[in-house]
Amino acid sequence: MGNALFMVWRESVEAILVISILHAWIRARGDAQIGVRHLWAGVGGGLVLAGLLALAMLGVHGWLAADALDLFQTAIMLVAAGLITHMVLWMRSHGRHMKGELEAGLARAAETAGGASVAVLAAIAVGREGAETVLFLYGLAMEQSGATLAQMFAGAGIGFVLALATAWLIQGGARWLPSRVFFRATEIMLLLLAAALLVSGVERLIDLEWLPPLVEPVWDSSLLLDDASTTGGIAAAFAGYRAQPSLMVLVAWFGYWALVMCLGRTQRRT
Structure with missing residues (x-):
């Protein structure tokens, strides 16, 4: 439930912020050629795209x-x-320059495409975040069933409601929740979730004999923190912790963080 809540919360915040920026730009422009109707048409199109992706994956699943x-x-x-x-x-x-880049791009696109530019940009924003959410929830649902699956979807719904409140606070300029602090804290959580998904994927490939475990297990820390316990389960779901990891899982986990750090340093240089 916690993973789904957090992921939907974060993804929805980004989409809502983009929509809010577009809405403010439309109102400030005061141009009859580009109206709020174009914005909501794009939002609807993005939701349809995400829904089609979900249906396609369910069809493939069956x-x-x-x-x-x-x-x-x-x-x-x-x-x-x-x-x-x-x-x-x-x-x-x-993210730091997202508002300025959006407004500058809209000003250029509006001269040629008019309201369609707003609709397309909104559809892309909502469709992209919606597709990422669908993919994440689908991957997460593979390890859930019954009551836990229902809890996961309940967490997703709560996450969306929290996203609305969070976006309102950020847009309102609340001093205790500046956008820079919000995105820096949540990006760490997202990277931990990505590492957990990677570990689950590698373990599945080992079970399917597509990857060798190399050494299994490398250690057993069940006495300190069992990943079948409540606390250990949270660590496993949010960060990819395993009490009895194979060497291949450790290589994937440490390799992931090494790659993220390398890409981050390259990004800062450029």
Whole structure:
């Protein structure tokens, strides 16, 4: 539930902030050619795109055979981990100037495309965040069933409500929740979630014998923190902790963080 709540919260905040910037730009422009109707048309289009992606994945889920389905679900986990990481790195480099870049791009596009430019940009923003959310929830749902699956969707709904409140606070300029602090704190959580998805994907590939475990287990820390316990389960879900990890899982986990640090340093230099 916690993972779904956090992911939907963060993804929804980004989409809502983009929509808020577009809405403010439309009102400030006061141009009859570009109205709020174009904005909501784009939002609707983005939601339709995300919904179609969800339906497509459900269709594939019902069509594939057992082994192929396992591979498909594993691929979704790995893709979701990659998308989350890309989103964090993109926001780190563009988030500070997002408002100015959006407004400048809109001013140029409005001269040629009019209201369609707002609709397309809103559709892209909502569709992108919606697609990432769908992929993440699908990957997360592969390890849930019954009551825990219902809790996951309940957490997703709560996350969306919290996102509305968070976006309102950020847009209102609340001093105790500046956007820079919000995005810096949540990007760490997102990277931890991506690492957890990567670990789950690697373990599935080991079970399918697509990857060797190398050494299994490297250690056993169950006495200190069992990943089957409540606290250990939270650490496993949010950060990829394993009480009895294989060497391949450790290589993937440490390799992921080494790659993130390397990309972050390259990003700061450029």
